[in-house]
Amino acid sequence: MKKLSLLLFIMMVSVLIAACSNSTNESNTSTEATKTAKTETSEPVEVEFWHAMSDTHEKWLEDATAKFNAEHENVTVKLVNQGSYGDLSQKLLAAAKAKTSPTIAQAYAEWMTDYNQNNLVVDLAPMINGENGFPADQSYEDISEVFRNDNTFGDKILGLPFNKSSRVLFYNKKYFEDNGLTPPTTWDELAADAKVLTKEIDGKKVVGMGFENGMGSEFSLWVEQAGGKFVDEQQGKVLFNSDAGLNALTFINNMLKEGSARMAGEDGYMSGPFTRGDVAMYIGSSAGIAYVAKDAGDMQWSTTTLPKGVEQAAPFQGTNITMFADSSEAEQTAAFEYMKFLISPENTVDWAKTTGYLPVRESAQKGSDWTSFIEANDPYQAGNEQYAYGFIDVRLPGSFAMKTAIQAELDKMLYDNATPAETLKAMSTKAQEALDQAK
Template sequence: MKKFLVVLMVVLSVFALAKVKVTFWHAMGGGHGETLQEIVNTFNELHPDIEVEAVYVGNYGALSQKLLAAAQAGELPTIAQAYSNWTAKLIQSGVVQPLNEFVNDPKIGLTKEEWEDIFEPLRKNCMWGDTIYAVPFNKSLYVLYYNADAFAMYGVDVPKTIDELYEAARIMTEDFDGDGKIDQYGFGFRTTVDFFQILLLLRGGSILKQVDGKWVSNIDSQETREVLAFVKKMVDDGIAYFQGGYLNDIFGQQKIMMYIDTIAGRPYVESSTKGKFTWSWAPVPTWVTNKVPFAGTDIIMFNTASDEEKRAAWEFMKYLISPEVTAYWAINTGYIPVRRSALETSIWKEAAKSDPLIEIPLKQIDNAVFDPQIGVWYEIRTVVGNMFSDFINGKVDMETAIKTADQKIREYLKEEYGE
């Protein structure tokens, strides 16, 4: 008997040692992190030969710094969350693993139908030319949050266009006590690059454009001027409240009646409005176009891993984007599923039946656009955010703001292309 137990222990030890470890760095804290760990645990149970270790690094800023430092030190994980501009920088460092060989593998890959089942904007955001460097993960879309009770009380329809948004904001702006100060604003916005870029895309403009295969500045445009003028008019007419921070709290306080943000903000809206009023959301109003940006990260693999680790990592990445798992992730976190077939799963259909709101953002998915996949995009976003904030806060006139931003963007693009 003793001999049998010794042999069994040896066999089990060898089996344990045979496990391939996949280290996964991420920035999902709180409830999102708990849901991710549940997914990891289930994967590990289903794949006894693989052990995925999910490592919470901290917020996105901490993860970005750790990845860049690890790339320099040669101490990268197997896979990690990454925004596309991080991926672009890491591609330039030569450490990101192309995924084509895994996606196209007849045994462990994805069929053409499965790959194209990923929503097209999300899929294209993972590709640099014909090379696949990522799979989509935690993605969110922008929506119009609104006070449904107030809209009903004022008899105002949910705006479908920017002109209707202006009119709805005008109607619902109130100075209740007659002291000359607005107590309730029809609309609220943050003085961030995100809000500016949403309007710029809707107006038909863009921060950058491609010319002869290279990105060039497009900020010095008529569309930029029209967006800045429109937002300034809303402020000057006293129908829009603005601040730099998040708007869910003042929305809950009924200081603003509507605002635009990502669906990732839903838990905070539910908390701030609980017991006060009924809220809802709708697609972002259209202008010249109906294009909207999406937000969120992808999962990338590093070529510093062994072939065995890469293969195991691919199995996990494929599992993450499977219809049932991406549906489960979306339902439990508020992000969108990354595959169209996820909407046909029983888990998604049951969730949508009890919570119809979850399907509204997806009406915009085919119009969604992604940011330029360049290493200096973060720096360019900062420049444009400062331009918008400084102008709205009256620190600089429109032409100076635009010309200054344009010059700085051109300098960053020279850095990107080594010019």
Template structure:
């Protein structure tokens, strides 16, 4: 009898362990501050609804730290189940063959996505997550470049929000205010002297740093020269505040009437303005086209995890893409909803009713452009950024800067 009880107890303990065992998903992320708190809420909600899965969101620090850790782990081992990734990180990680393509899960008839579910993801995002016809990653925290506008300043000058680059240039002297000594007390526009500013205007001008098949630098070209020369000429007018740092502070202080940055900075701008004046956002002024760059990361699942862990991570990815979660994430963080169904939720509609600027963001998604998904992109940006900055600070001519950039980017592409 005693042996029977021992056996029954052992079976009971084993079954209890099986019932309460969970598949753990480790998720490396770089969402600090309030963003991290919002992500924690989402993770907690998912875990409460999935008794057999536990997602552990692990904050690893800055994006630079995350990149270094991922690339090192891809070689030395220790990758998480899933992580945030930029597209150029994905390209580098693909060389180590550690990414499990999302296509594997999407096409699974039991746990995959239907055509309508896949079509629900905005096409520009889906395109940026695709390599050689296969979806490797899926979008997560996405923002887009927009123009921040001091409505009171424009109203005082009798100027409408410029819709094109020529209109923007024409309005610069009208929005600049100088005191009796000629000192500028309000600049028309703020521009960061960074690679991002050049990239925004170059995309609007219908071009990029490299060609469409990522094989050739396209910086020593008439369109690139026109773009950089235009930026330099705007700065030379004295109507533009050009600096490397963020511009929400000068905007909030009334030092600039307009500036261009990502939508991820909207909460910072709101805090800087603090109700001192009426402000809004608008699309980046168009040039030859409308193609404002997206910013932000995607989600990758790694094949170094067990099949059970990968499937559990996939369940979490699907949860993140669900309409209610997408609406919650976008409302709480200011990031873009990456699915169309999110903007059909009542939560989003209620939010837009009191925050009409959100409509501007969504309206720009179909026109947005993504960075090339190549491993060399970080180095390309660094090289172009250094030279473009030199041109905007008048250390060299735009033509000199672009000729050097052409040479550096050519080397970067050859080193891939």
């Protein structure tokens, strides 16, 4: 069947090329009409999209997909919710072994590295660079560089960005204003403000700074800001056992030991203590803005860009959409149209407004629709300001195991009084072991 499909595909392309060569003098309107026709299929095609969205995020995806399906007569995108990201990852691996992969799925870049090594995913570069690639007014190069980098593997492009977020500093505006403070812009200011705000406020015991329990997954943030390097992705070598890494751990440890900072602990996530007024500020995902807004009530709060260490650095995280190679040519063509649709300027802004994730296109980030929205909704501004110094997570196989190993050793400093130097050495050793085992 695949050979027959390929033959039909080649014949169709030949006819279309001939048609184009005979119409070079036609108007731009005719050219666009021909281009649109080529993206349609005369036979019904179903695209299966596995995802891990829930609540408001899933509702937006359902509505957008319904709109796409209505606009494409012979294409049906079928959404399949696979639970958590962990569940999605396991189900994608099982499907790959059984050769029952969906057409497309959400995937972190580290998953895509593994898929690429096993020839499971499609290189989108030929589609992007082909005649049915992105329209001129929303080109591939319009996608922010940090997100293009996340999907680029050598000379291959293995996905398009979807739900992308950055870490930002959430802060209680009233606490800051009442104490004559402005949001911190440096580590020194962060530490100083945390001390001032660690006290009883309005009859409530407040701690100045909060750290998420999963700090191991964002340790790269602190290393990069301290002027160091986290991992050499080309060599698969851990680099954070350095002066910069030690400075980062010492900075965090000092705040915790003196009591001006706390972990989320039994609360699970720091958004809980923050919205209760128990913590004056914390670093969290911009995608958490909607959740904070939901629970904050009439509390005065906002976000600001990450305080700077030696360097300014902000991690950008989240999944991409990748395409699996055992799908048919017709499915791949239809899926690519859907992927482009999801990140059109209009849709990426609407997605960002609804969810707290960030627009993935530069034109969208600078357009009046988004800029007027963030002017009226202050907490959304910080993430938008960090593109210039954003970086992406390590994409090596074993990256998740590496972060788990880092967290296990980090907990010994956070809860068992291990020194920063001891912790850094152990973290580095375990992290390297995790990456080596995945090779």
